[in-house]
């Protein structure tokens with residue numbers, strides 16, 4: 114059984130970065146994806162926009178939908194203040210296994226709770242499983258046809274408060290048209306588009322930042 118791309122990405126991290134140094138892990142993944150094998154990480158260009166929003170929000174509780182190999186998990190967790198927590202949801206056990214090792218290699222395992230399963234089941238359990246009152250920041254980067262349903266589920270479960278920030282990847286490429294239409298037209302959100310490029314390419318893509326107004 115040959116290796117998978119996530120496994121090769123993990124090997125590149127262990128070979129080309131320093132244990133306990135998140136920035137070196139980020140650089141090793143970006144180098145691997147730019148020069149060896151493309152992978153669907155948010156990447157360095159959109160990643161800088163993500164960093165800016167994380168720093169601005171300075172969340173005590175953050176949620177990520179779609180861990181994949183843990184690249185954006187590391188980007189977010191490295192910026193979190195002491196005592197804050199990032200919960201990241203991953204559906205695919207093989208991806209979760211790789212992400213756990215990437216997060217541990219970066220030394221960020223104490224700030225991150227990686228939970229395996231479908232968002233539809235897990236989001237309603239956030240309060241009872243982790244004592245979450247509400248999320249200050251949600252980074253949405255999972256299946257594009259789940260963005261809208263999961264944003265509405267977060268609302269319905271009372272997991273958003275006045276000022277909670279949703280940051281969505283890929284709103285242009287591959288695109289999330291119904292989510293975009295919702296957050297841009299709903300009176301419950303103040304939404305803004307950050308134009309960028311699809312990771313490691315020159316294609317247009319961007320992030321949509323939407324503040325929940327309560």
Ligand SMILES: O=C(NC/C=C/[C@H]1O[C@@H](n2cnc(C(F)(F)F)c2)[C@H](O)[C@@H]1O)c1cc([N+](=O)[O-])cc(O)c1O
Nearest residue numbers: 153178179181202203204205208230231232254255256
């Ligand atoms: O399809 C893309 N991303 C889909 C990403 C999907 C990832 O989210 C996980 N997930 C599914 N449900 C959950 C939850 F939350 F339920 F646990 C987590 C999946 O297992 C997968 O690891 C994509 C594609 C391109 N591209 O250029 O094609 C570029 C990108 O940046 C992309 O993100």
Ligand SMILES: [Mg+2]
Nearest residue numbers: 155254282283
């Ligand atoms: Mg993405």
